[in-house]
Amino acid sequence: MTTRGEQTREKILREARQLFKRKGFGATTVNDLLDAAGTTKGNLYFHFADKEAIGLEVLKREQQAFYRFLDHAFAGGSPVEGVDNLFHNALDKNRQQAFVGGCLFGNTALEASDTSPIFAALVKEVFAEWIARLAEVVSAAQVAGQIRADIPAEDLAELVVASIEGGIMQSRLLKSETPLKRALDTLRTVLGMQQETNIQINSPKG
Amino acid sequence: MTTRGEQTREKILREARQLFKRKGFGATTVNDLLDAAGTTKGNLYFHFADKEAIGLEVLKREQQAFYRFLDHAFAGGSPVEGVDNLFHNALDKNRQQAFVGGCLFGNTALEASDTSPIFAALVKEVFAEWIARLAEVVSAAQVAGQIRADIPAEDLAELVVASIEGGIMQSRLLKSETPLKRALDTLRTVLGMQQETNIQINSPKG
Numbered sequence: 503m504t505t506r507g508e509q510t511r512e513k514i515l516r517e518a519r520q521l522f523k524r525k526g527f528g529a530t531t532v533n534d535l536l537d538a539a540g541t542t543k544g545n546l547y548f549h550f551a552d553k554e555a556i557g558l559e560v561l562k563r564e565q566q567a568f569y570r571f572l573d574h575a576f577a578g579g580s581p582v583e584g585v586d587n588l589f590h591n592a593l594d595k596n597r598q599q600a601f602v603g604g605c606l607f608g609n610t611a612l613e614a615s616d617t618s619p620i621f622a623a624l625v626k627e628v629f630a631e632w633i634a635r636l637a638e639v640v641s642a643a644q645v646a647g648q649i650r651a652d653i654p655a656e657d658l659a660e661l662v663v664a665s666i667e668g669g670i671m672q673s674r675l676l677k678s679e680t681p682l683k684r685a686l687d688t689l690r691t692v693l694g695m696q697q698e699t700n701i702q703i704n705s706p707k708g
Numbered sequence: 709m710t711t712r713g714e715q716t717r718e719k720i721l722r723e724a725r726q727l728f729k730r731k732g733f734g735a736t737t738v739n740d741l742l743d744a745a746g747t748t749k750g751n752l753y754f755h756f757a758d759k760e761a762i763g764l765e766v767l768k769r770e771q772q773a774f775y776r777f778l779d780h781a782f783a784g785g786s787p788v789e790g791v792d793n794l795f796h797n798a799l800d801k802n803r804q805q806a807f808v809g810g811c812l813f814g815n816t817a818l819e820a821s822d823t824s825p826i827f828a829a830l831v832k833e834v835f836a837e838w839i840a841r842l843a844e845v846v847s848a849a850q851v852a853g854q855i856r857a858d859i860p861a862e863d864l865a866e867l868v869v870a871s872i873e874g875g876i877m878q879s880r881l882l883k884s885e886t887p888l889k890r891a892l893d894t895l896r897t898v899l900g901m902q903q904e905t906n907i908q909i910n911s912p913k914g
Contacts, residue, residue, distance in 0.1 A: 524822045529734030602822050608877060609818050615880045616730045616808050626881055653897055660878070660887060661894045667877055668870030671814060674821045675832055681866060688867040691859055692898035 511549045514539045519560045523603030526613055527557050527621075554620070561624050564606050568628060571595075576639055582648035582695055584639045585662075589686040592666055597679055604674040608667045633659045643695075650694035658693060665689055717755045720745045725766045729809030732819055733763050733827075760826075767830050770812050774834060777801075782845055788854035788901055790845045791868075795892040798872055803885055810880040814873045839865045849901075856900035864899060871895055 504512070517538035521530045532553055536543060550556045575587040596604075603609075607625050614621035633656065640662075641655035649658070665685045672681030710718070723744035727736045738759055742752060756762045781793040802810075809815075813834050820827035839862065846868075847861035855864070871891045878887030 526732065526734050526819050528732050529819075529823070604818060604821070608874075611877050611881045612810060612815050612818050613732050613735075615810070615883075617735070622881060629878060629881065653894060657890055657894045660890050661871060661898070664872075664874030664878060664887065664891045665867060665870045666874070668814075668872070668874035671817050671873055672835060672866070672870060675817045675828060675835065677821075681870065684863055684866050685870045688859060688863045692867070 507549070510539070510541055510545050514541060514546060514549060514556065515560055515563065518556050519564070519606070520603070522557065522560060523606050523609065526609060527553075528613060554618075557621065558624070561606070561610065561621060565624065565628050568607070569631070572632065572635055576635065580648065581639050581643035581646055585636070585643060585649070585693075585695065586690070588636065588662075589666075589690070592670075593679065593682055593686060596670055596673060596682060601673050601677045601679065605667060605670050608670060611667075629663065633663050636662060640693075648696045662689060662693075713755070716745070716747055716751050720747060720752060720755060720762065721766055721769065724762045725770070725812070726809070728763065728766060729812050729815065732815060733759075734819060760824075763827060764830070767812070767816065767827060771830065771834050774813070775837070778838065778841055782841065786854065787845050787849035787852055791842070791849060791855070791899075791901065792896070794842065794868075795872075795896070798876075799885065799888055799892060802876055802879060802888060807879050807883050807885065810876050811873060814876060817873075835869065839869050842868060846899075854902045868895060868899075 514535060518530070518535055521534055521538060525534070530553075532543070532546065535553070535556070536546060539546070550559070571591065572588070575591050576584040579587065607628050610621050610625050611629070614625065637656040637659035640649055640658050643649040644651040644655055666682070669682035669685035672685075673679055673683075675681075720741060724736070724741055727740055727744055731740070736759075738749070738752065741759070741762070742749060745752075756765070777797065778794070781797050782790040785793070813831050816827050816831050817835070820831065843862040843865035846855055846864050849855040850857040850861055872888070875888035875891035878891075879885055879889075881887075
């Protein structure tokens with residue numbers, strides 16, 4: 503059972519996440535947070551030292567949620583199905599949020615890279631983990647003949663992560679799934695992704 | 709000859725561009741602008757209605773500069789050389805700024821997509837123009853047998869733009885050219901870019 507204090511803390515973190523995604527960390531004021539969470543300054547500062555502390559906690563939770571998202575995409579199935587799940591789930595997640603808010607790590611990368619070493623360090627860790635885990639799956643798919651093997655798995659993983667982040671940026675800007683979906687479909691083709699049961703290269707128009 | 713007033717206006721715009729790139733528009737205060745430009749509130753508000761007006765003017769100038777950057781990359785040479793120039797110049801530009809500040813359009817896309825329709829409209833225009841012009845060059849390269857022709861030129865152009873934006877994001881985060889350089893080298897390979905005088909696919913390690 504959660505106490506009322508815990509509920510308030512959760513509410514602040516939940517609303518903060520939405521505001522940071524939509525407006526950015528810098529443009530979100532403590533008053534925005536109070537309004538959204540329907541709480542008082544006294545309550546907020548009882549739970550958190552400052553806005554930075556809220557930002558860090560939001561990022562840490564997002565990191566754990568993202569690692570579970572990766573676990574889920576890569577669990578079971580063949581390696582190429584893992585990559586395909588990642589593509590599918592990334593599109594789906596952005597579709598569910600109606601292409602508002604984008605990717606909190608990408609947003610933070612652009613916002614914090616030159617100004618906030620603590621936020622930047624956490625986001626670096628997330629991207630390094632994403633690329634490393636994806637590279638492992640791509641490498642396994644290459645061994646299984648399901649992805650082209652003439653380019654190192656880590657290079658392909660980096661291209662995929664860059665394209666997904668750039669694709670989310672474009673889809674968020676246009677409020678349309680087309681840019682991200684297109685980037686993913688084109689990636690499927692240029693990676694030479696082969697489905698096990700149905701050997702074919704997906705059409706670039708997917 | 710420029711008047712002192714014009715010089716002040718230019719100074720404000722120049723410093724604003726640097727601050728918006730590094731910190732973001734939302735996190736830059738009018739006081740930051742005054743400090744950086746070494747001017748007074750009276751002077752600033754003589755030249756600009758508000759921070760938004762400065763932001764819009766900075767973006768409009770960046771748009772014109774970027775169109776010249778595209779003209780320059782695509783001028784002369786074969787189509788595939790145009791694409792290669794774009795890759796080379798994008799890396800060079802980010803290297804020159806020591807991977808600080810990233811791409812003002814990418815930054816603004818993430819910052820303004822959900823909050824500032826005017827900024828978002830301008831950035832949309834820039835990306836649409838970039839993709840359309842690149843697609844034309846890619847299409848010409850496909851006709852000349854210099855880029856793989858089994859994927860529509862516009863899909864390849866979108867993948868390139870997404871990868872460059874995502875690559876700049878990663879290079880800025882790591883303060884290293886590696887992510888962007890790798891993404892570009894991998895793109896060269898997956899696009900099957902062929903140099904006219906020296907038919908080869910560039911190594912992904914470039």
